[in-house]
Amino acid sequence: DTGVSQDPRHKITKRGQNVTFRCDPISEHNRLYWYRQTLGQGPEFLTYFQNEAQLEKSRLLSDRFSAERPKGSFSTLEIQRTEQGDSAMYLCASSSPVAQVTQYFGPGTRLTVL
């Protein structure tokens, strides 16, 4: 049973560029979550999918951020016109229909905006 995978693991970009991250959840998990973690803080919720439907967005998810989960499998998180304040670790998690509360996290994508 493979865990949650994320790609890329690291991304360095210049301010104003667009970036896209990918998350592949555990195969039988229907729920998928995106979180952001900055230095010295715990993960902060961004958005949540149940199958292909995006059911919740945090106020942290500005209009420069968009997430998709076509066909209810992998998910992408795109940040347009990146700003230095977007530099963070972006974490993806998934949970199963049987144990919905327990979320399993991927290794994260560390974004650095120069």
Place this chain on the structure above:
Amino acid sequence: DQQVKQNSPSLSVQEGRISILNCDYTNSMFDYFLWYKKYPAEGPTFLISISSIKDKNEDGRFTVFLNKSAKHLSLHIVPSQPGDSAVYFCAASAPGANNLFFGTGTRLTVIP
């Protein structure tokens, strides 16, 4: 507003001794609590959880205690091992909520 608080940023313990990590919460609606362990450059790894209908849950060397009246939970690791050195996050969930609320973490160092 930080609804889950871990007031100790760091903790050092001798190998073989007990490690006690503490967590406080403010939202009385929280009904499920989880502990995650995080190594550098990795995502959080689920460790142990507890429902609000229990006051204790044990899994091997790890035990979580919940005191609902005090809105406090703790993670006990005994005996502590050097491989336990990591950042530990407490997280909580409320009924109907889809996200977890995390504390700021406690860095545990187990000294050989």
